[in-house]
Amino acid sequence: MTKIFVENQAYEVEDGQSLLHACLSLGFNLPYFCWHPALGSVGACRQCAVKQFRDEKDTRGRLVMSCMTPAIEGTRISIADAEAVAFRKGVVEGLMLNHPHDCPVCDEGGQCHLQDMTVMTGHDYRRTIYPKRTFRNQNLGPLLNHEMNRCIQCYRCVRYYREYAGGTDLDAFRLRNVVYFGRHEDGTLQNEFAGNLDEICPTGVFTDKTVKRHYTRKWDLQYAPSVCVHCGLGCNISPGERYGTLRRIVNRYNGEVNGYFLCDRGRFGYEFVNSPKRMRQPLLLKDGKPQPVAKARAMEHLASVLRGNKKVIGIGSPRASLESNFALRALVGPERFYSGLSNAGQRLTAAALEILRHGPARSPSLRQIEQADAVLVLGEDVTNVAPRMALALRQSVRQQPMRAADQLKIPHWLDHAVRELAQDQKGPLYIATPAATRLDDVATETYRAAPDNIARLGFAVARALGASAPEVSGLSEAERALAARIAEALKSAERPLVVSGTSMNSEAVLQAAANVARALFAAGRTASLSLAAPECNTLGVALLGGGSLTEAFKAVKSGSADTVVILENDLYRRAPAQEVEEFLSCVRHVVVLDSLATPTVEKAELALPAGTFAESDGTLVSSEGRAQRFFEVYVPGGDIQSSWRWLREIMLGAGQREAAAWQNLDDVVASIASAIPELAGVAQAAPSASFRIAGAKVPRAPHRYSGRTAMLANIAVSEPKPPEDPDSPLSFTMEGSPDQPPSPLIPFFWSPGWNSIQSLNKFQEEIAGPLRGGDPGVRLIEPPTGANGSYFTDVPNSFEPKAGQWLLVPLYHIFGTDELSCLAPAITELSPEPYVMLNPEDASALQVAEGVEVTVTVGGATHRLRIRIAPGIAKGLAGLPAGILPLEGAGLPAWSGISRA
Amino acid sequence: MEKVLTRYIQPDGVPLDARAYERAGGYESVRKALRMAPKDVTETVKQSNLRGRGGAGFPTGMKWSFVPTGPNAPRPKYLCANADEMEPGTFKDRLLLESAPHQLIEGMILAAYAIAADVAYIFIRGEYILAIERLQKALAEAYEAGYLGKNIQGSAFSLEMYVHASGGRYMCGEETGLLNALEGKRANPRTKPPFPQVSGLFGKPTIVQNVETLSNLPHIINNGPEWFKKLSKSEDSGTKLYGVSGKVKQPGLWELPMGTTIRELLEEHAGGMREGLAFRGVLPGGASTDFLTAEHLDVKMDFGGVQKAGSRLGTGTMIVLDDRTCPVGMVRNLEHFFAQESCGWCTPCWSGLSWSEQLLTSIEEGRGKPDDLEKLEFICKFCAPGNTFCALAPGAVEPLQSALKYFREDFGRHIQAQHCPWR
Numbered sequence A: 001m002t003k004i005f006v007e008n009q010a011y012e013v014e015d016g017q018s019l020l021h022a023c024l025s026l027g028f029n030l031p032y033f034c035w036h037p038a039l040g041s042v043g044a045c046r047q048c049a050v051k052q053f054r055d056e057k058d059t060r061g062r063l064v065m066s067c068m069t070p071a072i073e074g075t076r077i078s079i080a081d082a083e084a085v086a087f088r089k090g091v092v093e094g095l096m097l098n099h100p101h102d103c104p105v106c107d108e109g110g111q112c113h114l115q116d117m118t119v120m121t122g123h124d125y126r127r128t129i130y131p132k133r134t135f136r137n138q139n140l141g142p143l144l145n146h147e148m149n150r151c152i153q154c155y156r157c158v159r160y161y162r163e164y165a166g167g168t169d170l171d172a173f174r175l176r177n178v179v180y181f182g183r184h185e186d187g188t189l190q191n192e193f194a195g196n197l198d199e200i201c202p203t204g205v206f207t208d209k210t211v212k213r214h215y216t217r218k219w220d221l222q223y224a225p226s227v228c229v230h231c232g233l234g235c236n237i238s239p240g241e242r243y244g245t246l247r248r249i250v251n252r253y254n255g256e257v258n259g260y261f262l263c264d265r266g267r268f269g270y271e272f273v274n275s276p277k278r279m280r281q282p283l284l285l286k287d288g289k290p291q292p293v294a295k296a297r298a299m300e301h302l303a304s305v306l307r308g309n310k311k312v313i314g315i316g317s318p319r320a321s322l323e324s325n326f327a328l329r330a331l332v333g334p335e336r337f338y339s340g341l342s343n344a345g346q347r348l349t350a351a352a353l354e355i356l357r358h359g360p361a362r363s364p365s366l367r368q369i370e371q372a373d374a375v376l377v378l379g380e381d382v383t384n385v386a387p388r389m390a391l392a393l394r395q396s397v398r399q400q401p402m403r404a405a406d407q408l409k410i411p412h413w414l415d416h417a418v419r420e421l422a423q424d425q426k427g428p429l430y431i432a433t434p435a436a437t438r439l440d441d442v443a444t445e446t447y448r449a450a451p452d453n454i455a456r457l458g459f460a461v462a463r464a465l466g467a468s469a470p471e472v473s474g475l476s477e478a479e480r481a482l483a484a485r486i487a488e489a490l491k492s493a494e495r496p497l498v499v500s501g502t503s504m505n506s507e508a509v510l511q512a513a514a515n516v517a518r519a520l521f522a523a524g525r526t527a528s529l530s531l532a533a534p535e536c537n538t539l540g541v542a543l544l545g546g547g548s549l550t551e552a553f554k555a556v557k558s559g560s561a562d563t564v565v566i567l568e569n570d571l572y573r574r575a576p577a578q579e580v581e582e583f584l585s586c587v588r589h590v591v592v593l594d595s596l597a598t599p600t601v602e603k604a605e606l607a608l609p610a611g612t613f614a615e616s617d618g619t620l621v622s623s624e625g626r627a628q629r630f631f632e633v634y635v636p637g638g639d640i641q642s643s644w645r646w647l648r649e650i651m652l653g654a655g656q657r658e659a660a661a662w663q664n665l666d667d668v669v670a671s672i673a674s675a676i677p678e679l680a681g682v683a684q685a686a687p688s689a690s691f692r693i694a695g696a697k698v699p700r701a702p703h704r705y706s707g708r709t710a711m712l713a714n715i716a717v718s719e720p721k722p723p724e725d726p727d728s729p730l731s732f733t734m735e736g737s738p739d740q741p742p743s744p745l746i747p748f749f750w751s752p753g754w755n756s757i758q759s760l761n762k763f764q765e766e767i768a769g770p771l772r773g774g775d776p777g778v779r780l781i782e783p784p785t786g787a788n789g790s791y792f793t794d795v796p797n798s799f800e801p802k803a804g805q806w807l808l809v810p811l812y813h814i815f816g817t818d819e820l821s822c823l824a825p826a827i828t829e830l831s832p833e834p835y836v837m838l839n840p841e842d843a844s845a846l847q848v849a850e851g852v853e854v855t856v857t858v859g860g861a862t863h864r865l866r867i868r869i870a871p872g873i874a875k876g877l878a879g880l881p882a883g884i885l886p887l888e889g890a891g892l893p894a895w896s897g898i899s900r901a
Numbered sequence B: 001m002e003k004v005l006t007r008y009i010q011p012d013g014v015p016l017d018a019r020a021y022e023r024a025g026g027y028e029s030v031r032k033a034l035r036m037a038p039k040d041v042t043e044t045v046k047q048s049n050l051r052g053r054g055g056a057g058f059p060t061g062m063k064w065s066f067v068p069t070g071p072n073a074p075r076p077k078y079l080c081a082n083a084d085e086m087e088p089g090t091f092k093d094r095l096l097l098e099s100a101p102h103q104l105i106e107g108m109i110l111a112a113y114a115i116a117a118d119v120a121y122i123f124i125r126g127e128y129i130l131a132i133e134r135l136q137k138a139l140a141e142a143y144e145a146g147y148l149g150k151n152i153q154g155s156a157f158s159l160e161m162y163v164h165a166s167g168g169r170y171m172c173g174e175e176t177g178l179l180n181a182l183e184g185k186r187a188n189p190r191t192k193p194p195f196p197q198v199s200g201l202f203g204k205p206t207i208v209q210n211v212e213t214l215s216n217l218p219h220i221i222n223n224g225p226e227w228f229k230k231l232s233k234s235e236d237s238g239t240k241l242y243g244v245s246g247k248v249k250q251p252g253l254w255e256l257p258m259g260t261t262i263r264e265l266l267e268e269h270a271g272g273m274r275e276g277l278a279f280r281g282v283l284p285g286g287a288s289t290d291f292l293t294a295e296h297l298d299v300k301m302d303f304g305g306v307q308k309a310g311s312r313l314g315t316g317t318m319i320v321l322d323d324r325t326c327p328v329g330m331v332r333n334l335e336h337f338f339a340q341e342s343c344g345w346c347t348p349c350w351s352g353l354s355w356s357e358q359l360l361t362s363i364e365e366g367r368g369k370p371d372d373l374e375k376l377e378f379i380c381k382f383c384a385p386g387n388t389f390c391a392l393a394p395g396a397v398e399p400l401q402s403a404l405k406y407f408r409e410d411f412g413r414h415i416q417a418q419h420c421p422w423r
């Protein structure tokens, strides 16, 4: 810590950080544009000027840019100095000379950093009378609008997009006051994190295009703290609703998890909530067709099916909350509860969980992943499976090169100085996958191989690190040398990280990853091990423990079960269609709870409409092992409610009185904690429903929320009573405490004078640090770490290509693989058509060209697919897009022939 | 006066080839320096008190001393000759580039040897086509003669040298903008510190030096620092290429002792004002320096002298304003140039300079408003040193701020009459 003086008052701040960072952390209002806590300082906009004095005697001082000046012992500055105030006001005047002042029609209005800073500096009169410069806007695809006239040339967009996110198709063109921020030509922005431009850009140049179709001002939305449901990372989000539809997603900062950024799947996938495929009423099968029925009729029917029925099983879901899965487990009994994961998913998740539980290494948070200084990725296409982690890995590759900056005493926040020094040095990052990945551009080396060989490489790295790890026989010289280089890189790092996961459906890959981590501990390194999980609650449902899908199918076949309750799960995505058909036709009663009318729902005797994440409360466990609470954003229409509430009613209808005790979410959470000790921490994920701030609830809506008394006046002129929320300390109106809530309860970021997302400065303990009181979420699994314990020894044999056969491996897509986000029109537009990917040599051996139609047989079904040729895929493999119709239930890897259609 | 920089320049301007250059005494300093320790070369240059001729006047030897040396110093190290010369009114490096390319190469070898650079670039204005051709020819000859490449003149010292033609922007002449441009990036300036001497081209230690500065080096090494100091008429040592442009009888460029007065340049060398024209003012050091007026004619053209008078020596190439030329129009032209050349990085510059151009244009075209001068003054303060990221904008407003001071009445007449009195 060091002492600085602001307006002659002494303050303790962290040594060497920028004065802007220090002042904002101290709570001062100091305007800025080009600086961003995640991007550091470049000194472009000149908005953050303060007066600096040499010592107490210096009365003249000089203007300095606070973002470019380090806080060192004795630094003396004034923010209020008249010259500094006038200069900052002048900067806004300069920025506004060409700004169109079109706030009333600008999507940024009301959440605009430029508006905020303009008011903050006091600039209110524009002295120019000349024509403004104008630009042509571009069509940047379905996700983002482009309105260049509003640009203030702060360079944040290109710095974020190119330097932070690794994008290449957005750039700054031309110079002087006509710098153009766009693509070289119209077209969809290619980077998977482009959506963050909406928040990075301090004006209305880049705004969320999906919002445009149902635009609502920030202050007119109702929010809740929520968690993204589109992959296993659990990024925190603030969804906003108005008039019963979900309007947008903005980032909800969590210092340990997503920080300032989301991926585009997470930001734009929300529209599935408004999908026409939503089920809003119970459906009862009548004359072979699902017919809407009244809730009472549905419950009666259910009671008649379930009461006294001893042959009921439940199939849970990795995309349903812990509470809903637990309620299902309570309905059917733990031994009749099945996780709902695919067979491979079940096996792999169990294996991953074993590793997470017993060590050797701790699973890092995304913040820790960013700080890893050497990384080995085994089997995961990170950008497409756990997208936000890829953005973290992009920062990790800067860790080692950044050390050179320390030698020259260049602070890490002096962004361009650090980048100019480091130039293209990156890594080490080694990526072993079957096909090319979007992180290859920052990889030290890549290795393209079949899953078994990826595992073998991992085993070989472990062996190269420590002689007690199992030997790998039959490695090529090149592979052995590569393993040695990887081992050396990991061993010489301070914070080595191994990333793997369940994507390859290979236990061997997971075990190899664990071995590398163990061997690193044996070599005296504190390694961490991150295992990606595909869905938002994969780990949660695995922690509940349940049988596999095959076991569920068997239970019905064997006659020990004849009724199944399926929770938020489309079985066609979990198993080959044939098997699912067979199962569903054997079962006497099929009851499905889901938010969407899936193919499984179509087969249900009774289907009940479940709330999506936006219409329910619950807890999800991320791949890190972090339990995080999400809250209902709005009360849905129709009979929609949280699955766990449906299940509670079903239990009561079936005579299971214990469910009566579940008055609210907290009661379900308490039952979980007492039934499963490992999940006891879940209760701490957020304050309970009885929490109040000075007797008041936390408002979901901003205090400027407008039209409340009028918005339903077309139905009845008297304003209806706002809904009660028994499950959380949040109110469904703007009424409640004006104070900052505890971090897990922050519905949206706003602070007086700070209307944009950057108001979150006011919610952090320190800028870019944790939220006040700690970041949300509770880590459930803390394994013993270290080399103790034994290595996995099942080293697979080397992959042998088969003549005329290809090993079909799953390839993942940020847009396409995830079931829910695919229903958002913008994401649908970006999803690939099904294909089969071959190496050019394999393609020429088969005599097929790009786009040629071929047939592939997988899971008993034959599909016609188009050929994609990619040099990145290993020979002997054929890549199929995972989760994309009609391949969604395929159990891969599998062997198949490929023939011309 | 002893010719130094122009010593090898032939009457027809065609440069000597390597042989002829050697016969005339060229490359002698290289042989001499290679027998010296690099740090002694730096020391000699330090002692000579040579200051940079690119505009800022930074002591050259001192700049070199910040470059890390020794076996642990980062490699490769770079030397860049700044031959961008895009400032209006400045045409001095062009003479050296076109007519004495070997002298520049010789100077660069010395500088590179002193800092143990491995690679050198001549970053040259793209429009200097003749100079580029001649440099390339000279470079080939120097390689041929063993002054470049591996083990120069049998020593352990090796140096590769390249000519790089600029894409063409004024900002590419700013030393860190130059480095970005050489790396193929936008010519935005870089944060200092770290200075290029420790983290420059491709993140490695780098020295950027003006062509004229470098061309002095062979003579300093050959003749010693004391000789060099004595060449001048002032505390700043050496000779200087001075230029005069504007409506004078004989615009031109002359090598003269450092510290020659404005009057001598104007009256003796440039032959005074053209018939019927009277002197009104001068930008002494190129387009980005403050006006001086008749009261300053006896100011010595050296770093300290011009500064004391309220301007800068800059590149030492003056632009003269006469009484038949509208000062508002002249400043408008200059601000048009600077506004256009703003790299677009920092707000006061990209926004302020364009605004100043709009204001000056409207004043010149008879649409000025009484409070426009206040706005122009605001822009000058807005772009003051320290308020902007690099020195372009502060330099850009120097002619404007001094015109507002010395020719304020002329601005006022434009606004009152709503037309330009010179038209």
Ligand SMILES: Cc1cc2nc3c(=O)[nH]c(=O)nc-3n(C[C@H](O)[C@H](O)[C@H](O)COP(=O)(O)O)c2cc1C
Binding pocket: B051, B052, B053, B054, B055, B056, B057, B058, B060, B082, B083, B084, B085, B086, B087, B170, B171, B172, B173, B174, B175, B176, B208, B209, B210, B211, B213, B214, B390, B391, B392, B395
């Ligand atoms: C906008 C701008 C343009 C410049 N253009 C040139 C140039 O064309 N040639 C040059 O030698 N220096 C130029 N300079 C000065 C350089 O930044 C730098 O100070 C100089 O090259 C250092 O060499 P010296 O120490 O030998 O003078 C320019 C500076 C600025 C701010």
Ligand code: SF4
Binding pocket: A150, A151, A152, A153, A154, A155, A156, A157, A158, A181, A200, A201, A202, A203, A205, A206
């Ligand atoms: S588009 Fe936005 S982020 Fe990019 S420079 Fe302009 S204002 Fe800044």
Ligand code: SF4
Binding pocket: A228, A229, A230, A231, A232, A233, A234, A235, A258, A262, A263, A264, A265, A266, A267, A386, A387, A388, A389
């Ligand atoms: S990385 Fe995963 S959790 Fe995060 S925003 Fe994207 S899909 Fe959602």
Ligand code: SF4
Binding pocket: B171, B188, B189, B341, B342, B343, B344, B345, B346, B347, B349, B350, B388, B389, B390, B391, B392, B393, B394
């Ligand atoms: S003053 Fe600013 S905008 Fe102007 S050239 Fe320098 S960095 Fe660029």
Ligand code: FES
Binding pocket: A031, A032, A033, A034, A035, A042, A043, A044, A045, A046, A047, A048, A049, A065, A066, A067, A068
């Ligand atoms: S925030 Fe400091 S210069 Fe832009």
